[in-house]
Amino acid sequence: MGFSIGNAALRLATGAFILNSGIGKLHLDPEHAAGLQGAAARVIPQAAALEPAQFGKYLSAAEIGLGTFILTPFIPSRLAGLALAAFSGGLFATYLKSPGMTEADGVRPTAAGTAMAKDIWMVGIAIALIFHRKRK
Template sequence: MTLRERAWQWPLRLSSGTYVLDSGLSKRNADEETAKHLHGFAAGTYPFVSTIEPGQFVKLVSAGEIALGGALLAPFVPAKLAGLGLLGFGAGLLGLYWKTPGMRRPGSVFPSQEGVPLAKDVWLVGMGAALVLGDRGTSRTPAAPAVPDVVT
């Protein structure tokens, strides 16, 4: 695939990759209070998280976000692979939105005021899906079959 054929993916990769990388870097040296808050929030939605110590949990999240952000920004990482990572990460964040009480307006999929910051992560899911599905339409069109010469 030529650079021109891949150009559509770079706005998605740069914006999401920079955002995710910054988020991971900001958690690298999280204090104990921040670690407990993030851990408690995640454990409320994903019970298996409660088996991990808060400081270790935040280090794992930080490392995962740094790795994902780096993969999105690295041109040698295939778009589909980076997109799968972003799709999974975004889906996990939307799970927090969907399952945490008070994040949505009663009887609605739309966010409450408290849920807006998490609901906005739907853009990560959309970008990840675009990266996974996007290469399908950019492959080269096969050449038309040759027309045999007619000898008269």
């Protein structure tokens, strides 16, 4: 397992972003937690079974855990990429399934959907981490 400055940069950018997002959700108000829960339930219906406050705590813990995992240097980049792919794929699926976020074609974002569509960059980083090959 070698060190790649490129992979380190990708991991630092996404890991710090996700970790900060999770820390920011530590004290979600119930209305905000319910809004995030509603969006998540479009992709993961079981999320609707939780109380909003409980969902908010789980979401915060998951983001803090994932951000820390991606930032941990001894975790292989491919494994960090797989974890990031699951997370970012879920975010992108939420964007695609949320009403009013996409144009009629179902892909391009509306003005309201731009904030969610930008999460596609994490999907790209996940793919780069998973498929990066060292030069010999």
